[in-house]
Each structure stands twice: as C-alpha cells, then as structure tokens.
C-alpha cells in the first residue's frame with residue numbers, strides 16, 4: 370500500500386494510505402478516550418475515529434486532555 | 439471607601455472594557471477557587487489583587503517541599519510546618535488584599551459538602567489536580583447554573599475551557615468518562631514546568647474577570663497550549679450527543695453517595711482516606727489516648743509518626759498518610775489511630 374503524507378500537530382508524518390484515525394492513535398499509543406481530534410479543522414466524534422481514513426495532505430490535531438494542576 | 443478602592447484598582451478600571459462599572463461588579467462577586475496549588479494558587483492571587491469581593495478557597499492538602507517550585511502562594515516555612523494549603527494561601531492573600539473577604543476551607547470537596555462549601559458563588563475556577571473533582575464541579579455547575587472554568591496543566595502543556603451552563607459544551611463533552619487511574623499524565627508521572635501552571639492560572643483569572651463582568655465569549659472555546667513547543671490551539675468543541683451533564687441533565691457525580699474512600703494522591707506514596715460519616719472528630723481526645731509513635735498538634739490537625747509512616751488527621755475525619763507503601767497498610771494505620 371502507498372504511503373501518504375499528513376501533518377499531525379504540525380509535524381509531517383508518513384502513514385499507509387487508508388489508515389484510520391483509530392489505527393493512527395493506536396500507532397501513536399494514544400488512548401482515544403482521552404483526546405480531541407480535529408481532522409482538517411473539523412472535530413471528530415469518538416465514533417468517527419474508526420470511520421475516518423486519512424488522505425494525502427490531511428492535517429490532524431490531536432489534543433490530549435490535561436489532568437494535572 | 440469607594441475613593442480608596444478606585445485608586446487601588448485604577449490601572450485596571452482604566453482599561454475601557456472593565457471601567458468603574460466592571461470594577462464594582464468584581465467587588466460584588468464571589469468566586470470559589472477549588473484547589474490552591476499551582477494553577478489555583480496563581481488564579482487566587484490574581485483574583486485577590488483584582489478585587490474580587492469574596493474569595494472562597496478550598497483545598498484538602500498540606501504544603502510540601504516539592505510544591506515550592508510552582509505553587510506561588512507558599513514559602514519554605516509553610517512546607518516545613520506542613521500547613522494546610524487553604525489556610526496558608528488565605529494568610530498570604532490577606533496580606534495582598536485586606537479589603538476583600540477570603541474564606542479558606544481545609545476540606546476534600548465531595549458530593550456531600552459541595553453545596554455548603556460553594557454556597558453563594560457566582561463562578562468556580564478549577565485549581566484541582568484530579569478528574570474526579572472536576573466531574574463533580576461540572577455536575578454541580580449545571581445543577582445550579584453557575585459557570586466554571588476548567589484548567590489543567592502538566593509537563594509543558596496547559597488546557598483551559600470556560601463552561602457556561604445552561605449551555606454546553608461541558609467537561610463531559612471533552613472527556614465523556616473519568617479515565618481509569620494511571621491513564622492520564624500527572625505532575626508526578628510527567629513532571630511539570632513550574633511557570634506553566636502559573637501561566638494557566640493567570641489565563642483562568644483573566645477569563646474569570648471577563649465572566650464576572652459579563653464579557654465572556656459567547657461560545658466558549660477549548661484552548662490547548664504547549665508552552666514548550668509554542669503550539670497554541672483553539673477548538674470549537676461541539677456539544678457531545680447525549681452528554682449526560684449538559685444535554686440530559688443527569689448528575690451522577692453529584693448524586694453519588696459519599697462513601698469511605700481511600701485514594702492515592704499524586705503517586706508520591708501518599709494516601710487520602712475520607713470516612714463515610716463526615717461527623718466531627720474530637721482531635722484532642724484522639725491525641726490524648728494515642729500511646730504509640732510521635733505526635734504533634736496544630737489547631738486544625740494532629741500528626742502522628744510511627745514506623746516510617748506519617749498520618750495527618752483532620753477534624754472532619756479525613757486523613758493523609760505518607761510512607762505506608764500500600765493502601766492496606768495506610769488504612770490499617772488510620773483505623774488504629776481513629777479507632778474504627
């Protein structure tokens with residue numbers, strides 16, 4: 370499968386074409402229930418993580434919930 | 439009285455969106471800061487300086503040496519004497535501003551005491567370090583239609599979101615359920631850059647001023663700031679479909695029965711025990727009958743040391759236990775002291 374180039378939090382990353390947001394989070398070892406994900410500036414709901422695949426040039430912002438204080 | 443106040447705050451009221459009218463609103467407002475550590479301490483200090491008329495400060499913990507790099511209200515003697523944070527913070531802020539009411543509460547905020555501790559507040563600012571208290575605050579805010587500001591800081595990052603009931607989004611639109619222990623980074627696992635929580639606290643204080651004078655954002659945004667790498671991100675968080683708190687109005691954290699609970703605090707080998715019946719203990723009597731180990735007393739707690747463990751017991755029955763190594767040993771020590 371071809372790789373596509375995306376940006377995650379501003380950093381370029383190569384991922385396999387057809388990768389879902391869920392798979393990407395798993396690859397990054399991020400628990401999906403603790404983050405907000407924006408896909409091309411649109412906030413995804415938790416259910417959309419597994420239904421959304423990334424394409425070349427996509428921008429993802431993965432914002433982790435901050436618990437301390 | 440007004441003339442003196444006007445002079446004291448004039449650089450603030452000179453700012454047109456605040457003005458004298460805004461300054462008067464600040465003076466008439468009650469703001470509660472829950473948690474007086476790093477973020478909460480910075481917020482409380484700036485709100486006291488800003489002239490918030492009544493400041494309620496709730497904290498369950500004692501000042502420790504490893505707080506000093508980031509918790510701006512405390513000094514070395516507070517840590518040496520292990521003063522309760524709420525009391526040390528109040529003493530400090532009374533010297534900052536003697537013209538306002540400052541009300542400290544040395545307490546663990548829970549469903550059974552939140553109505554009493556936050557009575558009469560116009561706004562609550564989050565200075566906590568844990569998710570459980572935030573979920574409780576979120577429920578309470580919607581049950582009472584009082585705004586609150588979620589603030590978090592860990593590592594080199596911070597996050598902030600004003601929550602404005604009756605409208606969402608709310609904390610549970612962001613984080614639907616409290617994650618299991620160990621999932622979120624804490625200041626003990628990830629560390630924290632000292633100025634970061636103070637900067638977040640200053641932002642929260644600014645938002646608090648705006649909310650009090652009615653200048654808050656019409657649609658509050660989630661703001662995420664990575665101070666270390668300078669990434670600032672604003673998110674228009676949507677209301678989550680079926681959100682129990684802001685959509686369905688079910689307040690499960692507020693309705694939870696406060697039971698006897700033992701929780702680990704911040705991973706520094708420290709446990710907290712909150713008893714089921716929150717009646718008042720006779721500390722003098724407990725101290726007098728305790729024959730083992732060293733003990734010291736202050737007006738709000740007794741401290742007992744034995745076998746490398748240190749227990750601090752408050753009059754509401756709550757205790758902090760350090761050095762126990764594991765929960766069972768902490769509970770056993772507590773039971774021996776209190777006679778449960």
Ligand SMILES: [Zn+2]
Nearest residue numbers: 608611681684
């Ligand atoms: Zn919500």
